[in-house]
Each structure stands twice: as C-alpha cells, then as structure tokens.
Amino acid sequence: MKLARNLSITLICIILGVMLAWQYRSILHNSKKQNLPNVRVETLRDELIVQKENNEDLMKRNDELQKQISKYENSQGNLNQVEKNLESELGRVRLLAGLSEIEGAGVIINLEYVGENSISETAVLSLINELKASEAQAISIEGERIVAMSEIKKAGDYIVVNGKQMLAPFTIKAIADPEKLENSLTMLGGMVENLEYLYSVKVTIEKKDSITIPKVRDDGSVLKYDLLHTKE
Structure with missing residues (x-):
C-alpha cells in the first residue's frame, strides 16, 4: 500500500514537471516572438x-x-x-x-602598455579603423602619416608603420571634431574600454585646437604606383 502511494506521488511529480517544462517553453517562445x-x-x-x-x-x-x-x-x-x-x-x-602637411583641430591619443608584452598591431589597427569610422580626416602614428596604402604589422617587439619600426608608447594624432571624436572613443563599451580590458593598453586622450600632421614620405616606400598606368 505504501509502495503504491509512493509510485502515485512520483508519477504525479513527473507529470507536473513535464507540464511546467512545456509551460516555460511556451512562455519563452511567445516572449521571443514578441521581441x-x-x-x-x-x-x-x-x-x-x-x-x-x-x-x-x-x-x-x-x-x-x-x-x-x-x-x-x-x-x-x-x-x-x-x-x-x-x-x-x-x-x-x-x-x-596625404602629400601635404596639414593643420587642424583634433585629438592626441597616447597608448601605453601596462602588461608584460608589447602592444599588438591588432590594438593599433582597431583604433585606426575607429578613428576613420569617426570621420577623422587625417591620422598619424609617431609622425608617420596614415594613408590608404599604409601598412601596420608586427615585427618582434616592434610595430612597423610604413616600413618604420616603432616601440610603445605610441602617440597618435587625428584631425577631426575633437568633441565628437572623444565621445566616440570613450562611449560605454567603446574603443577605449576595449583597448584597456582586451589588450591591457592605457589610453589617454587630449583635445587640441590645433594639430599638425606631416605629409606622407614620398620616397617610394609608402606610395607605390610604378606599375600603374592610365587606361587608353
């Protein structure tokens, strides 16, 4: 008699559990459909x-x-x-x-690594892409003008920009609306936060009324067009 009662209670619990599971799935499905x-x-x-x-x-x-x-x-x-x-x-x-030295308002960004390794080229590239997306009209890294044909790559402890070896800390200049650019970089979940938490990079931003960015080196190391010809 006791065994039969235990079996009945167990069966009821199983049925209730199945019903609750189906009800939960139904609510979750409806919620997804509403969202x-x-x-x-x-x-x-x-x-x-x-x-x-x-x-x-x-x-x-x-x-x-x-x-x-x-x-x-x-x-x-x-x-x-x-x-x-x-x-x-x-x-x-x-x-x-990028063949002319230019001047304008913008920001100066300093990158300093606080970990054991050097700053990765991925971190620098991410920042450069964010600056371009935020409508920066001219960018330089350690005095090297960034143009469409610029390359940024890793070489040991160095980062190579336009064929020039560089070591952290890096100074990056960008000509753009200072307020807009700073807000874009420092927004919650934005580039500064990613650099600090994902790459262990300390970032400081300074707004300036006037920034000078040099022209790109025209010695053939950056702008290469000897194989290009206009179509007849």
Missing part, C-alpha cells in the same frame, strides 16, 4: 539611418562636382582662370592623398 518585431524594427531603423547618411554624403559630393564643372565652364577662353582652377584641384588632390 522579434522590436529587434527587426531597430535593425531597419539603423539601416535607414546609415543609408540616409550615405545619401547625404553623395549629395554633398555631387554638389561639389557640379560647382567644379561650373568653374570650368565659366573659365572657357580664360587661360588664367583655367590655370587657377587646375592649381586648386591639384592642391585638393595632394591634400586627400
């Missing part, structure tokens, strides 16, 4: 914002090109004006290619 539209809306909103910013950038660039075309059209027959326009465009190209 899914919210997640989807958030994703679509973020994508819309990115596309809107891209469209605005394209419209600005289109306006610049239209103005440039107007200058050339208005200067037809005026060789002096044509020459001035070409000189202006050449200066702009040199500026974008």
Whole structure:
C-alpha cells in the first residue's frame, strides 16, 4: 500500500514537471516572438539611418562636382582662370592623398602598455579603423602619416608603420571634431574600454585646437604606383 502511494506521488511529480517544462517553453517562445518585431524594427531603423547618411554624403559630393564643372565652364577662353582652377584641384588632390602637411583641430591619443608584452598591431589597427569610422580626416602614428596604402604589422617587439619600426608608447594624432571624436572613443563599451580590458593598453586622450600632421614620405616606400598606368 505504501509502495503504491509512493509510485502515485512520483508519477504525479513527473507529470507536473513535464507540464511546467512545456509551460516555460511556451512562455519563452511567445516572449521571443514578441521581441522579434522590436529587434527587426531597430535593425531597419539603423539601416535607414546609415543609408540616409550615405545619401547625404553623395549629395554633398555631387554638389561639389557640379560647382567644379561650373568653374570650368565659366573659365572657357580664360587661360588664367583655367590655370587657377587646375592649381586648386591639384592642391585638393595632394591634400586627400596625404602629400601635404596639414593643420587642424583634433585629438592626441597616447597608448601605453601596462602588461608584460608589447602592444599588438591588432590594438593599433582597431583604433585606426575607429578613428576613420569617426570621420577623422587625417591620422598619424609617431609622425608617420596614415594613408590608404599604409601598412601596420608586427615585427618582434616592434610595430612597423610604413616600413618604420616603432616601440610603445605610441602617440597618435587625428584631425577631426575633437568633441565628437572623444565621445566616440570613450562611449560605454567603446574603443577605449576595449583597448584597456582586451589588450591591457592605457589610453589617454587630449583635445587640441590645433594639430599638425606631416605629409606622407614620398620616397617610394609608402606610395607605390610604378606599375600603374592610365587606361587608353
């Protein structure tokens, strides 16, 4: 009799456990279904914002090109004006290619390793990419201008930038809106926090009203184009 009662209690417990498990799974499933539209809306909103910013950038660039075309059209027959326009465009190209020393407001970032090893190139690359994403218009590391063809790699205890060996601590300069750049780097879960906790790198940021960034070395070690030819 006692055995039968124990078996009955055990069976009831098993049934209740199964029912509770199914109920929990049902609640969890419904919760995910309710949250899914919210997640989807958030994703679509973020994508819309990115596309809107891209469209605005394209419209600005289109306006610049239209103005440039107007200058050339208005200067037809005026060789002096044509020459001035070409000189202006050449200066702009040199500026974008990093062939001119530049000056502007921005930040100075110091990286110092607090662990036993040297700073990894991954940490430096991550910071450079974040600076570019935050609309930094010019960047240098220890006096080396960073351009599209720059390379950053590890070589023993050194980090090699544009073929030049460097040892920590590193000083990185970036010309951009100082407030915007600092906020982007120091936000919760942002680049500074990642560098400190993932790479054991101490980061200090100093905002400046004026920063000078040198031009890229034009000795052929960085900008290589001897194999490039314009298409006929």
